[in-house]
Amino acid sequence: MTATSTAPSATGLGSDRAVRRFEDVRELLPDAENPTPLVRVRRVVPPSAPPLYLKLEWLNPFGSIKDRTAAYLLADLEERGLLDGRELVEPSSGNTAIALAALAALAGTRLTVTIPDGVPEEKQILLRMLGAEVWPTPDDLCPVDNPKDGAIALARSLAASEGGRRYAMPDQYANPANVRAHYETTGPEIWRQTGGEVGTFVAGYGTCGTITGVARFLKEQDPSIRVVAVEPQPGHRLPGLKSFAEASVPEILDEGLIDDVVRVDDGPAYEMTTRLFREEGLMVGPSTGAIVHAAAGLDGRGPVVGVSPDGGTKYASYFAGLLGDEGLPTL
Numbered sequence: 628m629t630a631t632s633t634a635p636s637a638t639g640l641g642s643d644r645a646v647r648r649f650e651d652v653r654e655l656l657p658d659a660e661n662p663t664p665l666v667r668v669r670r671v672v673p674p675s676a677p678p679l680y681l682k683l684e685w686l687n688p689f690g691s692i693k694d695r696t697a698a699y700l701l702a703d704l705e706e707r708g709l710l711d712g713r714e715l716v717e718p719s720s721g722n723t724a725i726a727l728a729a730l731a732a733l734a735g736t737r738l739t740v741t742i743p744d745g746v747p748e749e750k751q752i753l754l755r756m757l758g759a760e761v762w763p764t765p766d767d768l769c770p771v772d773n774p775k776d777g778a779i780a781l782a783r784s785l786a787a788s789e790g791g792r793r794y795a796m797p798d799q800y801a802n803p804a805n806v807r808a809h810y811e812t813t814g815p816e817i818w819r820q821t822g823g824e825v826g827t828f829v830a831g832y833g834t835c836g837t838i839t840g841v842a843r844f845l846k847e848q849d850p851s852i853r854v855v856a857v858e859p860q861p862g863h864r865l866p867g868l869k870s871f872a873e874a875s876v877p878e879i880l881d882e883g884l885i886d887d888v889v890r891v892d893d894g895p896a897y898e899m900t901t902r903l904f905r906e907e908g909l910m911v912g913p914s915t916g917a918i919v920h921a922a923a924g925l926d927g928r929g930p931v932v933g934v935s936p937d938g939g940t941k942y943a944s945y946f947a948g949l950l951g952d953e954g955l956p957t958l
């Protein structure tokens with residue numbers, strides 16, 4: 628990443644990042660020298676629990692952890708010569724698509740997104756603002772074994788149409804570049820930011836790029852680091868996460884790296900999301916609530932590092948439905 632340093636901050640308190648300027652939004656994509664923040668959460672964690680830090684991935688330029696994945700997926704397509712004149716097609720619950728749409732716009736190409744049921748309207752509007760074509764994919768649209776795989780099936784058949792000449796599909800569920808993004812950036816950032824002391828890592832099951840890439844890197848540094856996966860329940864409303872009781876296990880998941888799986892219901896996940904807003908000042912999305920609910924209940928080796936994949940503003944319509952007349956959650 629090339630960023631221009633200007634004078635040091637007058638207070639001496641600024642980080643390097645605070646005094647840098649950027650010539651292109653893509654220079655804001657993170658790496659070990661330019662990591663996303665790792666912030667401690669204290670109030671939602673029992674006093675006896677090990678310290679918990681959250682990696683705030685919503686401070687990425689396009690708003691989520693999937694900025695990393697999208698950049699690596701596009702670089703991979705380019706290296707394989709697949710971008711040549713083609714549009715992009717990808718199944719996404721929104722975050723990968725948002726980052727891909729922004730990067731595609733910068734690269735002068737177009738994105739078609741097949742979007743599963745249960746993605747908030749805010750994300751669909753953002754995608755349209757970025758010039759993407761959005762194909763809502765109801766669970767019963769495609770004849771597939773697992774109803775939640777419809778968006779993936781539709782994207783794959785679009786990619787295969789017209790002899791494969793019209794679309795290139797990054798394929799985050801199967802493309803090792805998704806794992807590599809986290810093995811080369813998220814993992815090393817966490818290792819450096821904790822001074823090599825991270826004891827436990829917690830992330831959700833979605834495409835499984837985050838958990839596989841980070842776990843592989845961290846366990847190579849210290850095989851005793853514990854890796855905990857968070858899985859929602861079937862029929863959940865936690866966009867970005869997958870229950871493998873109703874969706875296929877992505878090809879890129881390496882289950883050998885996972886020490887424990889914690890299953891989280893929607894109720895506690897949304898309750899924790901609200902607590903993170905109100906007690907920690909962290910405006911996170913619901914998958915962060917699920918991850919923190921699981922992380923706050925762990926004992927054992929700290930510090931615990933949890934991923935906060937995206938921010939809450941994209942879910943305002945979901946949150947509105949939870950709030951009662953007194954502004955309190957009706958969970």
Ligand code: PMP
Binds near residue numbers: 720
């Ligand atoms: N939370 C949110 C909000 C997401 O968009 C994603 C990405 N699908 C995840 C969690 C899970 O991350 P991953 O795909 O790397 O497993």
